[in-house]
Amino acid sequence: MLTRSNPVLADGTKISDLINLDTREVKMRVLSDAELYQLEMEKIFAKTWIFLAHETEIPNSGDFVQRDMGSDSVLVTRDREGQVHVVLNVCTHRGMKVSTLDMGNTQAHMCIYHGWAFKPNGDFIGAPVDKECMHGKMKSKAELSLTKARVSVYGGMIFATWNIEGPSFDEFLGDAKFYYDTMWCRTTKGMEVLGPPQRFIIKANWKTAAEQGACDGYHTLTLHRWLGEIGPYAKKPGAEGGGADLTPEMYGVEVWTDHGHTMRCIDLDRKVRRITGQDPSELTPEQKLAVLPPPGLTPEMIPDVVSRLSPEQVQVMSSNPPQVGNFFPNGLFEFIYLPTADGKVTGAMALHTYVPMGPDKFMFMNWILAEKDTPPEQKAAMLRISCQLLGTSGMVEQDDSDTWPHQTIVSKGAMSRHITLKYQAKYETGKPDGWPGPGHVGSGFTKDDTNWSFWQYWHELMTQAS
Amino acid sequence: MLAHLLEPTPLPPTVRSNRLPVGSPLYNECVEFLIDEAEMLDELRFAEWSQLLTQDIEYNVPQRLTRPVRMQDGTIIRTVQHMHDNHASLMLRVRRITETRSAWCEDPPSRTRRLVSNVRVYKTDKPNEFKVQSYMLLTRNRFDFDYFDLIPCDRHDVLRKDGDSLQLARREVLIDQSVLGTPNLGIFL
Numbered sequence: 001m002l003t004r005s006n007p008v009l010a011d012g013t014k015i016s017d018l019i020n021l022d023t024r025e026v027k028m029r030v031l032s033d034a035e036l037y038q039l040e041m042e043k044i045f046a047k048t049w050i051f052l053a054h055e056t057e058i059p060n061s062g063d064f065v066q067r068d069m070g071s072d073s074v075l076v077t078r079d080r081e082g083q084v085h086v087v088l089n090v091c092t093h094r095g096m097k098v099s100t101l102d103m104g105n106t107q108a109h110m111c112i113y114h115g116w117a118f119k120p121n122g123d124f125i126g127a128p129v130d131k132e133c134m135h136g137k138m139k140s141k142a143e144l145s146l147t148k149a150r151v152s153v154y155g156g157m158i159f160a161t162w163n164i165e166g167p168s169f170d171e172f173l174g175d176a177k178f179y180y181d182t183m184w185c186r187t188t189k190g191m192e193v194l195g196p197p198q199r200f201i202i203k204a205n206w207k208t209a210a211e212q213g214a215c216d217g218y219h220t221l222t223l224h225r226w227l228g229e230i231g232p233y234a235k236k237p238g239a240e241g242g243g244a245d246l247t248p249e250m251y252g253v254e255v256w257t258d259h260g261h262t263m264r265c266i267d268l269d270r271k272v273r274r275i276t277g278q279d280p281s282e283l284t285p286e287q288k289l290a291v292l293p294p295p296g297l298t299p300e301m302i303p304d305v306v307s308r309l310s311p312e313q314v315q316v317m318s319s320n321p322p323q324v325g326n327f328f329p330n331g332l333f334e335f336i337y338l339p340t341a342d343g344k345v346t347g348a349m350a351l352h353t354y355v356p357m358g359p360d361k362f363m364f365m366n367w368i369l370a371e372k373d374t375p376p377e378q379k380a381a382m383l384r385i386s387c388q389l390l391g392t393s394g395m396v397e398q399d400d401s402d403t404w405p406h407q408t409i410v411s412k413g414a415m416s417r418h419i420t421l422k423y424q425a426k427y428e429t430g431k432p433d434g435w436p437g438p439g440h441v442g443s444g445f446t447k448d449d450t451n452w453s454f455w456q457y458w459h460e461l462m463t464q465a466s
Numbered sequence: 467m468l469a470h471l472l473e474p475t476p477l478p479p480t481v482r483s484n485r486l487p488v489g490s491p492l493y494n495e496c497v498e499f500l501i502d503e504a505e506m507l508d509e510l511r512f513a514e515w516s517q518l519l520t521q522d523i524e525y526n527v528p529q530r531l532t533r534p535v536r537m538q539d540g541t542i543i544r545t546v547q548h549m550h551d552n553h554a555s556l557m558l559r560v561r562r563i564t565e566t567r568s569a570w571c572e573d574p575p576s577r578t579r580r581l582v583s584n585v586r587v588y589k590t591d592k593p594n595e596f597k598v599q600s601y602m603l604l605t606r607n608r609f610d611f612d613y614f615d616l617i618p619c620d621r622h623d624v625l626r627k628d629g630d631s632l633q634l635a636r637r638e639v640l641i642d643q644s645v646l647g648t649p650n651l652g653i654f655l
Contacts, residue, residue: 101532102531102533194546195546198548201645201648222568230561367546391548392549397650398571398572402650406609
């Protein structure tokens with residue numbers, strides 16, 4: 001049984017004073033408090049599994065990329081046996097970064113300060129001037145290895161944690177795994193990144209983005225209103241919804257889990273009817289997936305997908321596929337069907353992380369992916385539309401990046417820090433009839449339960465005795 | 467094969483012997499184009515700016531990576547870029563600002579200043595097309611923030627002469643940051 005603690009901040013405020021589990025409110029102070037940020041680094045980012053890279057970024061022996069696990073720089077490497085490692089990018093000698101490069105290939109990472117060298121798995125190789133034994137005789141070579149994280153590769157995605165004895169990655173995913181398998185593990189060949197991730201800095205607290213990433217659908221109607229005005233969801237005259245109203249797009253099924261992983265599943269029948277003109281009730285799950293293949297797939301790839309998943313997973317995928325969701329704490333994914341001007345549908349597959357860089361700054365990273373078997377022309381189309389709508393210059397996500405800094409600035413005010421973020425719109429539906437998947441499920445218009453589950457797990461980890 | 471599909475069409479090479487002298491009529495015309503263009507964008511005259519774009523324009527902002535001196539060839543990434551646009555997508559960006567009231571990241575708009583310098587003009591294989599390289603320092607200020615986002619960059623353009631006027635047929639913008647210090651590229655470079 002885990003023991004609880006209730007950390008007290010310097011002014012006497014307890015964590016439990018900042019979040020009201022009954023009324024589902026969080027005080028804005030949590031969006032910029034420096035003490036809380038340090039606690040988050042220790043209790044969340046050093047404890048949970050963190051997404052760092054995709055294995056296709058480091059395909060060859062010796063390949064590495066430099067990434068961040070919370071506030072710690074790490075190297076994500078591949079050794080001669082093809083094994084992936086994550087090691088702290090801090091030389092055990094005098095604390096210089098072992099590598100200052102974004103990426104590269106080497107079997108010996110040499111610190112440029114005094115020349116200590118380390119294998120891709122972090123093992124200490126040696127220090128220059130061997131006969132003088134410059135690493136001393138007080139510590140063994142094993143003790144001078146780079147700090148090694150525990151690694152899990154899931155659907156090609158590399159996650160790591162410093163919690164060596166903690167829950168397995170599958171335990172951490174929990175009920176989300178049933179659904180996430182339908183995206184990340186759906187093909188035999190797997191996915192690939194189409195290039196290195198975009199990176200840019202936002203002067204905001206990481207949680208402004210992360211709690212939104214826990215499936216906030218509601219903001220789409222206002223903040224992304226342009227999508228319905230002139231964007232890809234602009235309605236033809238007389239179509240449902242009318243005008244710029246995006247309300248119909250936000251009906252579906254939402255799933256949230258006890259570890260803060262959440263997703264919004266869209267009504268595929270509606271899309272099948274609207275985009276293909278076919279009556280979905282006359283189609284089998286396989287046929288539905290073939291007439292409107294999920295982003296990155298083609299009709300030819302569907303039999304492989306169906307063979308890899310359970311009938312229950314295929315049912316979800318062909319009726320209410322997850323379109324957007326998050327990996328607690330700081331990851332987000334999008335598997336979006338995008339209508340294009342020529343009446344077709346292009347998919348976008350993107351993965352974000354919001355890397356904390358202090359209480360009021362984070363780095364937005366955006367990976368754009370496709371299935372390895374996605375036809376090249378389709379990959380190129382997916383790449384372009386992803387780049388135009390998401391990430392750095394994305395016409396959708398550029399508006400998000402102007403909201404988060406203001407929330408962060410506001411949260412510092414003597415009065416404002418006591419204002420609460422509210423998550424009080426609750427599902428009252430329960431699971432739809434015949435819903436085969438696990439987790440907490442609500443059906444209908446998007447609500448706050450998914451975002452709230454982010455904060456529930458945040459609270460659970462922040463009050464866990466270490 | 468795949469890289470060819472993912473990446474934009476390569477820019478025409480810079481041929482030193484094809485350099486137009488500073489102060490020559492064509493050189494001056496290209497400089498005036500860049501200065502007028504900067505003014506239009508700084509003054510939010512987007513509809514007017516969009517008239518400068520050819521129908522076949524390719525507009526790209528590659529990513530940059532930090533890599534050793536001997537690997538500088540691998541520091542410009544043209545697969546996943548920061549911007550990867552054509553005429554239709556640029557026009558959608560313009561219309562988003564001019565025709566909706568919900569382009570929040572530029573409404574209210576940034577105050578921008580595009581300082582263009584170090585202009586070099588080269589003839590290309592096509593008599594009506596010129597490769598134009600310039601440095602630009604873009605300063606961006608928003609809301610009541612007391613700081614500026616600085617976006618220093620190296621622009622590689624192709625300007626096409628159509629009758630009396632020039633149009634922008636290609637642009638590649640190399641920003642001097644691997645991690646951008648501005649929260650979005652909701653502005654044109």
